[in-house]
Amino acid sequence: MGYYPTKAASNIYCQCRKAAAEYNDRLNSREGAAELLNMSVSTLSDYELGITKAIPVESVVRMADLYNAPELRNHYCTHDCPIGRTDVAPVKLDELDRLVMELQGCMKCAGIDRENLLEIAADGKIDDSERPQLQQILQNLDAISEGANSLKLWVQKNLGGSDT
Template identity: 40%
Template sequence: MSNIATSTSSNIFYQARCKASTHNEQLRSRESAADYMMIDRGRLYRIESGLTNPYPEEVVLMADLYNAPELRNYYCTTACPLGKDLPKVDVQDLDRITIRVLHTFRKVNETKELLLDITEDGVISEEEQEDMQKILATLEEMEQVTQSLKLWVKKNL
């Protein structure tokens, strides 16, 4: 896999295939990987070069074959118009994820109290809108941490 263009070497689909090729010899070449997945060799080249986006079915196939669930998140948050609001998740070590989870859990009680105060009267006043933004930010952080942990579990168990 020498003489690879920079655009290809930095492509997440190419990187996932290369990493998977250490465990599956059929994935070492683009040609044999394409044959194994039963997709056109030129199409796999265009996907790995960033010239075209894969179809959702191809992402599922690659994610499963390469043991790279992060490909699903990448596709959903970058190429799919329905998922562009989803949190982007990076593959991290379990200890780093655990620290982020515990840090986020610290905010839960404060967020719960804030939410109760805001919704007690059934109206969100202008003064409470900033607090509501804080609540949303905490919920988004919790969502991202949850997705990171789910990704780690899918990849490692």
């Protein structure tokens, strides 16, 4: 197999392996990657070509660790896991400055609504006139959560590890 697969080029598992090959030449080939992942070349090929529809979670974890690609875990949770598809938000891995700017914008929006949230919650009830404001606050909190998760993913990828 050549160094630049065409059929699997748009597959996230292949993209992450190829990106990791910049730091580990053995990952340039499926053969080298499969050996390091302790799986057969045909299994890895099936993952990268999208032939295997339900990739075992332990394989995704091994690839994410070997490739230094925590985004694979999020991709698995948001696309392949039956629970995650409905409960986990996809996060994007972007440049640090872009992630921080987006997160700051979300925080500013949510900060504007902070007083409104306190007013809404003061009596312990949500009346019909407060519902639209509360919905907007929840959307802002979702945006902050997405921004925080994107920043966390960037830190894991670039500073090495989830406990940083």
